[in-house]
Amino acid sequence: MKKSTWIVTLQPDPEGTEDALLIFxxxxxxxxxxxxxxxxxxxxxxxxxxxxxxxxxDGAD
Structure with a gap:
C-alpha cells in the first residue's frame, strides 16, 4: 500500500466538553x-x- 501523509485539525466537541473530534x-x-x-x-x-x-x-498490530 502506498503511504500518504494527511494533516487534519482536531475539532472542538460541539457539546462543549474538553474532548476533541478527529474527522477523517x-x-x-x-x-x-x-x-x-x-x-x-x-x-x-x-x-x-x-x-x-x-x-x-487477526489482532496483530
Whole structure:
C-alpha cells in the first residue's frame, strides 16, 4: 500500500466538553479502505504527530 501523509485539525466537541473530534476526510477513508466499526491503533510520535493504522483482523498490530 502506498503511504500518504494527511494533516487534519482536531475539532472542538460541539457539546462543549474538553474532548476533541478527529474527522477523517472522505477521500482518506476511501483510500485506506476503513469502515465504521474498524478498530484503530494510535501511536504518538516524538514530534506530537499521530500514527493511526487499522488493526489487523487477526489482532496483530
Amino acid at each position: 476526510p472522505d477521500e482518506f477513508i476511501a483510500q485506506v479502505d476503513w469502515n465504521e466499526g474498524d478498530m484503530l491503533n494510535i501511536e504518538q510520535n516524538e514530534d506530537g504527530s499521530l500514527l493511526i493504522s487499522k488493526q489487523r483482523s
